[in-house]
Amino acid sequence: MTSSGREDARSRKPERPPRLAWNGGAVPLDRPRVMGILNVTPDSFSDGGRFMAREDALASARKMIAHGADVIDVGAESTRPDAVPVDLDEEWQRLEPVIGELAAFGTPVSIDTYKAGIAARACAAGAVIVNDVWGLQKDPAMADTVAAAGAAVIMMHNRKGADPDIDILADMDRFFERSMELAARAGIPPERQMLDPGIGFGKTLDQNYMVVNRLDHFARHGLPLLVGASRKRLIGAVLDVDTDDRLYGSLALHTIAFVKGAAMVRVHNVQPHVDAARIAHATLCEHVE
Numbered sequence: 001m002t003s004s005g006r007e008d009a010r011s012r013k014p015e016r017p018p019r020l021a022w023n024g025g026a027v028p029l030d031r032p033r034v035m036g037i038l039n040v041t042p043d044s045f046s047d048g049g050r051f052m053a054r055e056d057a058l059a060s061a062r063k064m065i066a067h068g069a070d071v072i073d074v075g076a077e078s079t080r081p082d083a084v085p086v087d088l089d090e091e092w093q094r095l096e097p098v099i100g101e102l103a104a105f106g107t108p109v110s111i112d113t114y115k116a117g118i119a120a121r122a123c124a125a126g127a128v129i130v131n132d133v134w135g136l137q138k139d140p141a142m143a144d145t146v147a148a149a150g151a152a153v154i155m156m157h158n159r160k161g162a163d164p165d166i167d168i169l170a171d172m173d174r175f176f177e178r179s180m181e182l183a184a185r186a187g188i189p190p191e192r193q194m195l196d197p198g199i200g201f202g203k204t205l206d207q208n209y210m211v212v213n214r215l216d217h218f219a220r221h222g223l224p225l226l227v228g229a230s231r232k233r234l235i236g237a238v239l240d241v242d243t244d245d246r247l248y249g250s251l252a253l254h255t256i257a258f259v260k261g262a263a264m265v266r267v268h269n270v271q272p273h274v275d276a277a278r279i280a281h282a283t284l285c286e287h288v289e
Contacts (some may be wrong), residue, residue: 016220016263017191022128023150026191027070027108028222031285032277033264035066035071035110037230038102040094041078054097061098065107068274071129072102073266075112079133079201088117099125110154116141122270123149133201134158135179143186152192155179156224160204168207169217172197176221194263195223200232208234212253227257228266251276259284 019026025157027033061072065109076094077086091113103126110121110129116139119130133156136143146153157172176195183193195218197211208229218225227238229235235249236242247269254265254273258280267273 224263
């Protein structure tokens with residue numbers, strides 16, 4: 001091979017898996033996908049306390065599925081910066097009444113947790129994706145737990161605090177490389193892995209917006225991207241609106257994320273995002289399905 005050929009090979013971006021898979025199933029990534037958020041928590045920043053009752057949670061999930069959600073992401077511990085930590089038993093007490101029935105609806109269920117013990121119980125109850133806000137790096141048992149369950153994993157970039165002076169893209173690359181290494185060591189194949197840039201986590205306002213604008217930078221890792229900016233503070237900071245008035249800003253940011261290469265977005269308002277995803281797909285593919 002010539003030197004120019006070697007350079008071309010090194011610069012060629014790896015082809016991302018065409019689906020997010022798990023034992024017995026997958027979400028095809030042939031078009032932009034939408035993950036609906038279901039928080040069974042009393043203190044989540046946007047909808048805390050609204051779906052603590054079992055029937056309310058299940059009704060919300062049914063509505064999201066009817067509106068076209070491709071995945072339901074259920075969590076029982078708030079990950080907002082000032083949230084009070086929840087121990088494993090309390091987290092499971094919130095999840096246990098709903099997760100089995102959610103799985104029975106037929107739409108893939110993702111468990112939003114960084115605790116291996118919760119991930120194991122949730123997958124045994126029917127969850128097929130583990131959404132870890134610490135990218136397999138918080139709980140040493142998480143990667144092996146995901147592998148043993150045959151689940152897919154979403155590995156989010158996170159930091160303990162924002163630093164305006166760091167090269168955030170380089171920091172994220174290092175973090176993702178470590179997460180992917182942990183996944184590979186545990187035997188989780190690439191088609192069961194997805195990355196999340198962690199919008200709103202350990203980043204300044206400017207860094208958050210820069211990361212969305214530079215999503216194509218992360219194609220170098222060869223994995224699909226999930227972006228979750230729904231109703232977050234970075235939207236309120238620009239629009240000067242309260243949490244419940246951030247739908248339009250969320251739609252704008254997530255549509256830009258699709259254009260920049262995101263495979264999936266994680267949202268509170270499913271139907272308008274499904275519509276936005278369909279329009280983005282029709283535009284980017286230059287045909288209507």
